[in-house]
Amino acid sequence: MTQRILHLGVGNFFRAHHAWYTQSCPGWRITGVSFRSPDIRDRLSARGYNYALVIKDAAGTQINRITCMDRMLVVAENPGALLAEIADAAISVITLTVTEKGYRLGPDGTLDMSDRAIQDDLRGGAVTPVGALARGLAMRRTPVTVLSCDNLPDNGRKLGQAVAAFADAASLTIPPDVAFPSCMVDRITPATTDDIRAEAQDPMAVPTEAFTEWVIEDEFAGPRPNWPGVQWVQNVAPHEMRKLRMLNGAHSYLAYAGTLRGHEFVHEAIADPVLRAGARGIMAEAATTLPEQVQTQAADYADALITRFENPNLNHRLRQIAMDGSQKLPIRILATMADRKGQASPALNAAVDAWLHFVQAEVAAGRQLDDPMVDALASACATDDPETALRVLIGAN
Ligand code: CS2
Numbered sequence: 001m002t003q004r005i006l007h008l009g010v011g012n013f014f015r016a017h018h019a020w021y022t023q024s025c026p027g028w029r030i031t032g033v034s035f036r037s038p039d040i041r042d043r044l045s046a047r048g049y050n051y052a053l054v055i056k057d058a059a060g061t062q063i064n065r066i067t068c069m070d071r072m073l074v075v076a077e078n079p080g081a082l083l084a085e086i087a088d089a090a091i092s093v094i095t096l097t098v099t100e101k102g103y104r105l106g107p108d109g110t111l112d113m114s115d116r117a118i119q120d121d122l123r124g125g126a127v128t129p130v131g132a133l134a135r136g137l138a139m140r141r142t143p144v145t146v147l148s149c150d151n152l153p154d155n156g157r158k159l160g161q162a163v164a165a166f167a168d169a170a171s172l173t174i175p176p177d178v179a180f181p182s183c184m185v186d187r188i189t190p191a192t193t194d195d196i197r198a199e200a201q202d203p204m205a206v207p208t209e210a211f212t213e214w215v216i217e218d219e220f221a222g223p224r225p226n227w228p229g230v231q232w233v234q235n236v237a238p239h240e241m242r243k244l245r246m247l248n249g250a251h252s253y254l255a256y257a258g259t260l261r262g263h264e265f266v267h268e269a270i271a272d273p274v275l276r277a278g279a280r281g282i283m284a285e286a287a288t289t290l291p292e293q294v295q296t297q298a299a300d301y302a303d304a305l306i307t308r309f310e311n312p313n314l315n316h317r318l319r320q321i322a323m324d325g326s327q328k329l330p331i332r333i334l335a336t337m338a339d340r341k342g343q344a345s346p347a348l349n350a351a352v353d354a355w356l357h358f359v360q361a362e363v364a365a366g367r368q369l370d371d372p373m374v375d376a377l378a379s380a381c382a383t384d385d386p387e388t389a390l391r392v393l394i395g396a397n
Contacts, residue, residue, distance in 0.1 A: 001027070003223055004090050008033045008129055009097040010040050010072065016189040016208035018095060018149060020053055021227040022068045028225045030069040031091070033082060035098075035127065041072040044204055052200035056313040057210040063200055079126045086136025092222040095147045096159070097185075098129045100327040101372045103152065103162060107330065107395050111162040113169065122170055130159070134166040134174065143177035143221035149185045151248055153240055153331060156182035156217065181217035184240040186247065188308060190316040207315075211308055215239040238291040242298065245286035247305055249332040249351065250279040254309070255321035256354035260361065266316040270309040279309070281347025282333075289339035323370035325355050326377065329394050352396055356387050 005022065007014060010032040022028055032049075034040055044051065049072070053064040073081050085091060096102075106112040111130060113119075121131025133146060146163075148155035160180030167174050189208045196207045218232040233239070251266070257278060258269030269275045283305065287298035294301075329352065337348045362369050363381040371377060373393060380389035391397060 003028050003092055003225070005030045005093045005095060005225070006033065006085050006091045007031070007069075007095045007097075008035075008132075009099070009102065010034055010044075010069075011097060011099075012191060012206045012208075013185075013187070013189045014095075014097040014149070015051065015066065015206045016053055017185055017187045017212060017214070018097070019066050019068055020064065020187075020208075020212070021214060021230065022225060023064070023066050024228045025068075025225040028068065029071075031085060032069050032072040033075065033085075034072060035075045035129075038074045038077060041074050044069070045072060047202075047204060051204040051206065052202040054196050054200050054205050054207045055210050056207060057311055058307075058313065061199070061313065062210070075127055075132065079132070082132050083126055083136040083139065086133060087139035087141075089142040091144065093145050093147060093220070093224060094133070095149055096129055097149045099150060099324065100152055100331070101324055102129055102150070103148075103159065104128060104130060105152075105158060105162060109154075109158055111165040113165070118166070122166070130162045130166050133159075134163045134170065134172055137163065137174050137178055138167060138172035140175055140178065143179075145179045145181065145220040145222060145224065147181060147183060147216070149183060151185070151244060151328075151331070153244060153335070154182055154237070155240075156180040177221050179219050179221035181219040182236045182240065183214065183216040184236050184243050186213040186243050187211065188311075188314065188316060190314055191320055193315065195315075209308060209311055209314055211304075213243070238294040241290055242294045242301060244332055245289065245336045246283045246298070246301060248328070249286050249336060249348075250282045250305065250309075251321050252325065252328055252332050253282050253347070253351035253354060254279055255318045256325070256358040257350065258318045259322060260354060260357055263318060266309050266318060266321070267312055267314065269318060270306065276306070278347055278350055279306070282351060285340065285345050285347050286336045288343075289336050322358065324372065325359070326371050326373040326394050329355055329396070334394070334396055352391075356390050359390060360386055 049069045050067045055062045075082050104112050104115045117128045121128050126132040126135045148159045196205050215231040217236050254269040263269040283302040333351045337345050383389045
């Protein structure tokens with residue numbers, strides 16, 4: 001019997017990570033969901049949902065074919081279809097990669113009830129991930145697991161709380177047999193370029209690195225795929241802190257400081273001695289905040305991260321990582337600083353400074369920032385004291 005996963009957010013990361021794992025699970029198929037644009041659905045369905053995963057490390061390239069997705073829905077075309085799918089007993093796992101901003105959480109990590117799209121959904125819509133999940137799950141009659149695969153600490157619990165808050169406000173009842181485990185996901189996945197498409201002879205090819213990691217809390221409410229290589233744990237927090245604070249923290253620093261120093265790619269930035277020392281500094285400062293269980297692995301993990309950043313064949317653009325800084329910095333940099341409880345944190349401070357300078361340089365150059373707070377950030381830059389105004393916006397005081 002075929003088992004089905006419903007996946008919200010069919011971007012490159014999902015196609016390189018989750019879909020790659022599911023490809024090795026006979027009997028499991030994925031229905032993908034795009035919220036706005038039919039573009040990916042149209043282009044993937046034209047090729048039978050078959051695409052090349054172009055796996056690159058220093059040693060060379062390997063191409064895998066991914067075929068485990070066989071249907072896609074586009075919410076903008078038919079919001080009701082997504083709700084029916086979420087409620088459908090044939091779906092046993094619902095997964096999400098909708099990026100940090102997709103959850104529409106406020107600075108305290110709870111659902112932002114003042115968000116315009118959430119307010120629209122509360123008035124009967126279902127076009128945000130949280131609104132659609134709450135409305136679909138309220139119609140559900142069989143157990144289901146909802147697994148957030150985004151780079152948010154406590155991603156499962158935060159999503160579960162957001163869905164519950166939406167349900168409360170909309171007078172919906174979420175059945176008790178819905179599980180929201182948290183997980184940590186990791187595979188560096190750049191945007192696709194024409195070179196990658198030409199190399200794989202596939203317009204839908206996705207580039208990624210050979211390294212991959214997935215640590216998931218083993219708290220599923222129904223059947224789950226036996227994803228190969230997944231580490232099943234009771235509490236993902238230590239793993240997710242290690243990854244978010246060391247990998248993503250260093251990534252964000254390199255993105256802002258690296259762009260300001262004229263670099264284009266991560267492998268170029270990490271070869272710059274100033275930036276390399278800065279990235280090492282972030283990792284070292286972050287390591288002191290990690291639970292003991294993972295602190296002992298931190299030095300080896302840091303070395304492995306530097307090697308991954310050096311990957312000469314991945315061409316990971318710093319500007320791709322630089323987007324959505326207002327959503328990423330609090331999680332990747334400010335939370336680490338707070339946990340250092342007043343100890344000097346020069347590398348983390350340098351990351352905040354780099355973001356402040358990057359935002360101001362972009363606004364001064366007349367470039368539109370790729371960030372959900374774009375308007376507020378631009379207004380902050382126009383004040384007498386832009387740095388203070390920008391700090392206030394992300395809670396960096
Ligand atoms: C990156 C991540 O774009 C970014 O913000 O830091 O996408 C990073 O490449 C992944 O989390 C790696 O698993």
